Amino acid sequence: MTKREGGSHLLYVDPDPAYRRNVPSALEPEWVVTAAESVEAATAAMDGSFDCVVAADELPEMGGLEFLDSVESETDETPFVLFTAEEDIDLVRQAFRAGINDVIYKQRSSDVTADGEPDSSTDMIDSTDGIVGLRHCLDSLDIGSTDLNGITLDVSRSLMGAAADEVDMKTEWALQSLAEEIDANQCLIYEVDDGTRLELTHGWTDDEIGDSETHRQLFGVGSETVPADQFPGFGSQLQQFEPACVDITAAAEPEPTGGTATTPASNGDSGTTAVVSSEASPELPADGDRGTLLALPVVIEWQLSGTIVITVEQPREWSEEARQRLQAVGELVGHMERRRRQRQELERQNEQLEQFASVISHDLQNPLNVISGYLELAMETGNLDRLDPALDAAERMEEMLDDLLTLAREGRAVGETQEVELQPIVQEAWESVETYDGSLELVGLDDLDPVEADGSRLQEAFENLFKNAVVHAGKDVNLRVEADDGTVYIADDGQGIPEDKRDVVFEYGHTGGDGTGLGLAIVRSIIEGHDWEIEAAESEEGGARFDIDLGR
Known part of the structure; x- marks a missing residue:
């Protein structure tokens, strides 16, 4: 048999206290032994977890074979070994007819006299040899062991x-x-x-x-x-x-x-x-x-x-x-x-670096060309009014660089989180950006249970969503933030996002107007940093709508 690494479970039944002590000591730890002194104690211990039953041939209430017959329905196909005190050929025959797997002798003399008594002229084999024999027997049984x-x-x-x-x-x-x-x-x-x-x-x-x-x-x-x-x-x-x-x-x-x-x-x-x-x-x-x-x-x-x-x-x-x-x-x-998460994080960072390189090499190049062109024109003509477009281009570059630094320093990282109320965060975000003649309506936020979040970063996400609405829907945009069944909707009444563009608006450098193309990328990084999800859709007024799934 292949030994059970988890330790096989043996029920040992014997009225002799010496054997009840010695058998467990000899068999453990390969076998976990439950020792019982009587049929009553053994029957009470049976719970279906035993891999083998070993019983003495004589028990206080009955013989070993009678014990097997009395518990056969509970032991089912569990191997049963009879541990007999002396050699008895008739007992062995009865045991094997009854379906016992093996018979082991507790003690065996090296010789016997004609009347079957031990011959005192020969040395007796040590009684522990019986336990050694029992151990060899158990090691040879096929008990459906676990390797x-x-x-x-x-x-x-x-x-x-x-x-x-x-x-x-x-x-x-x-x-x-x-x-x-x-x-x-x-x-x-x-x-x-x-x-x-x-x-x-x-x-x-x-x-x-x-x-x-x-x-x-x-x-x-x-x-x-x-x-x-x-x-x-x-x-x-x-x-x-x-x-x-x-x-x-x-x-x-x-x-x-x-x-x-x-x-x-x-x-x-x-x-x-x-x-x-x-x-x-x-x-x-x-x-x-x-x-x-x-x-x-x-x-x-x-x-x-x-x-x-x-x-x-x-x-x-x-x-x-x-x-x-x-x-x-x-x-x-x-x-x-x-290791897999570390690999995914490295892949994300590499992708982010490639996107940064793309923004720097292309998106920043345009305003830089504008600045260079108008500076040369101002130098040639001496007309300082020509510098106004250059100043606008420089301010646009500054915004893009600020957004790039935000992404580079923070990425998807979210700081320490705690339970926060969403409504005050949304209101503070609205008050922190230049909203001109725009309006904000809040629905259901006061009924929303607190969320586990980094409050400052979450406010930053809403600020970028509001800025995006002002840039693309106009200075008189009407915004509605609604919470319903674990999802927060941010909807405006502007021109909306074409259906074929809704999957790419969160990508780095994507812009449909005068924005930096990084605001929504920052929003996505913050939302996903909280293990939430965000997607773009269409509002009831035909404008843009952003759905934040809080994972509830």
Whole structure:
């Protein structure tokens, strides 16, 4: 057999206290041993998680074969080994007829007398030889073992060799392969987002798992976003770079007498039902190494980057070696995700540099030619009135350079964010720009919940939208800013944006009039810096409209 890297689970039943001590010591850590002294204790311990059952031939209540017969329906195809005190050929025959996988002797003499008694003239083999024999027997059994060593090496090689456009696909495959190998129903990667919530980046979930799955009901595990304070063991374990292990089968509670809505949730194959509060998660300990949920920290550059989460139906022992291998896969995925984002950021910066070069070489060249031409004309004629167009061109260059510096210094970067009211920001932005005879109408902003934003940069975005409206719709433009269902609309009554131009108005250097061609590029950088989206459309009056999706 291939040894289980996660530690196989053995139920050992024996009334002899010496063997109940010695067997676990000899078999661990490859085997996690639950020792029981009686049939009653063994039956109570059976929860479907055992990979093998070993029982003495004589138990207080019954013989070993009778014990097998009494629990056959619960052990199903689980291997059963009889650990007998003495050699008995008839017992061996009965054992194999009953379907027992093997019979191991606790003690064996090197010789016996004619009446079957040990021969005192020969040396007895040490009693520990029986335990050694038991260990060899267990190592030879095919228990459908888990080779975490092999699967983690396979998925690691696959991920490390993935091309940029294969990362997502191979990550999903890796998580599915891990889950299927360890018989888990979920294998997920969550990323810590600003310390207050966890965002699902990659994951595999069994098709049979639905919204009623208990881990999801209790903690939100499997959802796209989980509040950090709701995630099991986040504050007490994961932030300390320690694994968090939770047993949801301990969440079973009596039906409350009233007040709180409850939802019945299946506890896997056990047939029991947990009554779970829909308003709060139960206080379950998130420590130790046994449970139905295992969350391992993904640590990158000595910071908690996220967590890899595995859920199973029945409580399981998670050995240190298994945790280390699973955590290594999670951290490999985390490193690859960070590397991909760094690559995307470099590509964005390179694109930005190319766009800057284009603006400098073309857009700034025009006003510079105007300045040069009118200066020469003024020098030739001595007419200083000829300098007015040159002054206008110089002012236009100054505006373009200011916008370029804004983009170069800040890009998509957003400073520290906090909850801010949108209406005061919009009003202050309107008052900060030259709006001439224009008017502003606000609708629904006072009913909008606060947004998580960098207030100063958000105000800058609205200032640029208002400037754009004044430049392109005229000094008497009528503007309307409306909030509705998580989207903010900025609409004017000007000429509007041709449909074939709406996808390019946010590009660097694009201008349909006297603007610098950078204002809307700055707006887009700020909006996307908040992880929001913006697009151009047509207003009800036929003018321009900009829709900002706040991601709600």
